[in-house]
Amino acid sequence: MNILFVTSAASKVSPFFMLEKRPPLGLGTLISIVRNHGHKVFFIDNFLDPSGFIEDGFIQKNKIDFVAVSVNTVCYRESLKMLKKIDKLRREKLSKVKIIVGGPHTSVAPDSIPGxxxxxxxxxxxxxxxxxxxxxxxxxxxxxxxxxxxDSLPFQPWDILSKLAYNYQAPFFGKDTKPVFTMNTSRGCPLNCAFCSVASIWGKEYTFFSAQRIISEIEYLIKNYDAKGVFFREDNFTLNTARTREFCDGLIRQKIEIPWMCESRADDLCDEDLVKLMSSAGCAAVYLGIESGSQRILDALHKGITIEQIKKAIGLCKKYDIKTYCSLMVGLPNETYEDFLLTRRLMEDLSPDIYRFSVFAGVPGSPLYNSLREDRSYEHIDDLGILYLPGYDVKARFFYRINSGSLVKYRFRQRTDYDKCLLRELRLERIDKIVNCADRIMPFLPLFLAKAITKIKLTLKNILFRIFI
Ligand code: B12
Structure with missing residues (x-):
């Protein structure tokens, strides 16, 4: 049989970052399995590079029997266009291709998939x-x-993936360190973070490759593709600390010297021996989901970490020369300006190598999404079911401009009044400046007065923030 695997192009405008192009590893495993069973496979990654494969007659020319489409919610507009075009070929009797759809969107919104x-x-x-x-x-x-x-799953079809123009570099490794291959070694999550939809896609059961299985694929990548680094691009590589230790011990024992980085959590990295071992085994950087510097917000999100753990984890990473990237959220329900200030202050105090704010937009499936939708406490819901809270627009402009110097994440919204939005943004800056004027006289004041002014300052900011933004 001839099987075509495809991804969807990115939406032209989206609240999410769409410029990181990495190999789709879920689809990759399926490609390996189908090919290993003697079928002829084709792969077109439209997310990487949008193509006109349907218009070009690719399906007819290659006598495709099945087209297997991977769909996620954020790109679903483009998926739908593609699915309709494939069905049109069938209605026009140009092909008898069968359509299979899979991927995260099928779990959170199966009803949106056409009959x-x-x-x-x-x-x-x-x-x-x-x-x-x-x-x-x-x-x-x-x-x-x-x-x-x-462990029984085959390796990725690296012969196919390595030839495509993905991002084979990683932050912190330097431009010359390439190729850096991404790996995904675990599935599901037993934790309860309110903003995350992974459990609704995968369930709470956590399954994972053994340490030795990971090492075997790394060895294969070094031997066959001259791998210079590995980036574990998955929700939480270190959740199973016993496996992390085994993985590190294995790399050291087998003398595999390759830099790697992973996504992790502050609570996992409070164990000094573990951080030291990770560093000795080549861990060059960690990407940490910190979310907030306000304990009140962390608790409301059921994040399950404390400010003390964040401080300890980042401190240990610095001690053992592991670079840190902190991912933060703003624009959450019931968040105040003070919460944001606490987060910013924590980052300034700890000075991780990089920190970035994302403005909360709800993707279907998370507990927080479900409750916001139930209470109708959102400002706008788009055609993909993505929720936006009041103040999203102005925060997106404010934070993304400050952090990235561009508005790549700015979302599409027909009703947006851009001028009004800009005006609110200017007000935000002004509020900040005016209220912060008080900081200049602080060092000259007695402590009780400084404390009182700080309190008044924050209250004032909170009030102004709520009125204007
Ligand atoms: C690594 C990752 C990335 C990487 C690499 C993405 C890539 N090219 O694969 C980067 C950073 C580039 C990325 C980008 C984005 N990501 Co992302 N990403 C992930 C993450 C952490 C792991 C993905 C993964 O490798 N999973 C492991 C593999 C085995 O699973 P899988 O890919 O889902 O595939 C399995 C099944 O879904 C199924 N399947 C998949 N496709 C198909 C097709 C057919 C025909 C069949 C039968 C089965 C099938 O079988 C596969 C094997 O079992 C997930 C979270 C998660 N835990 O899944 C989020 C996640 C998939 N990403 C998400 C989002 C929103 C995005 C972006 C849209 C926005 C963004 N910037 O975050 C872009 C879109 C990119 C794209 N088109 O793929 C959401 C999707 C939510 C949703 N409802 O759709 C997730 C679930 C995170 C979340 N909770 O919000 N992402």
Whole structure:
């Protein structure tokens, strides 16, 4: 059989960052499985590089039997256009191709998938893809139990992926350190962060590659593709600390010297021995989901970490020369200006190597999303079901301009009055400047007066923030 795997192009305007182009590793595993079973595979990554493959007659020319489309919510507008065009080919009797759809969007919004799609796969695709191709599946909507043994999965089809123009570099590794390969070694999350939709896509069960399985693929990448670094691009690489230790010990024992970085949490990195071991094993940087410097907000988000843990983790990383990237959120429900100031102050005090703010926009599936939708306490909901809270626009302009110097994340909203938005942004800056004037006289005041002024200052900012923004 001839199987075409495709991703969707990015939406032209989106509240999310769309410029990081990395290999789609979920689709990659499916490609390896299908190819290993003797089928001919084709792969077009429209997210990397939008193509006119349907208009160009790719499906007819290559006699494609199945087109397997990976969909996520944020790119779903483009997915829908693509699916409709494929179905048009069939209606015009130009092809009899069958359509299979999978990926995170099928779990959070299955009803949005058009009736002409032949198979909708929720969750993991490995167990089901061959059954569909071999004609052994009767249902249209399929969800299999979670895989128990991820080690049995084949390596990524690196021969295909390494030839495409993905970002094969990583922050902190330097421009000359390439290729840096991304890996995904775990699935699901048992934690309860209110803003995260991973549990609704994957469930709470946490499955993972063994340390040795990860090391084998790294060795393969070094040997065959001259890998110069590894970037574990997954929710939380260090969740299973026993595995992290085993992985580090394995790299050291097998004398594999390669820099790597991973996504992690502050609570995992409060163990000095572990941080030291990670550093000795080549960990060059960690990407930390800090979210906020306000304990009140962290608790409201059920993040399960404390400010003390954040301080300790970043301190240990510095001590053992592991670079830190802190990811932060603003624009959360019930957040005050003081919460933002606490976050900024924490970052200034700890000075991680990089910190970035994202303005909260709700993606379907998270507990926070569900409650905001239920209470109708959002300002706007777009055609993809993404929620925006009051003040989103002005915060997006303010924070993204400050942090990235560009407005790449600015969302599309027909109702937006840009002038008004700019005006509010200017007001935000002015409020900040005027109220901060008091800081200049602070050092000359007695402590009790300085404390009182600080309190008044924050209250004033909170009031102005709420009135104007
Ligand atoms: C690494 C990652 C990235 C990387 C790499 C993305 C890539 N090219 O794969 C980068 C940083 C580039 C990225 C970008 C984005 N990401 Co991202 N990303 C992730 C992360 C952390 C891991 C993805 C992964 O490798 N998973 C492991 C593999 C095995 O799973 P998988 O890809 O889902 O594939 C499995 C199944 O879904 C299924 N499947 C997938 N496709 C298909 C197709 C068919 C036909 C079938 C049968 C089955 C099937 O089978 C696969 C194997 O079991 C996930 C969170 C998560 N835990 O999943 C978020 C996540 C997928 N990303 C998300 C989002 C929103 C984005 C962006 C849209 C915006 C952004 N900047 O964050 C862009 C879009 C990029 C794109 N088109 O892929 C959301 C998607 C939410 C949703 N409802 O759709 C997630 C779930 C995070 C979240 N909770 O919000 N991301």
């Amino acid at each position: 002409f799609v032949d198979y909708i796969v929720q969750g993991e695709g490995e167990e089901v893809i061959l059954d569909i191709i071999n004609g052994n599946v009767k249902e249209r909507m399929i969800k299999k139990p979670r895989l128990k043994d991820l």
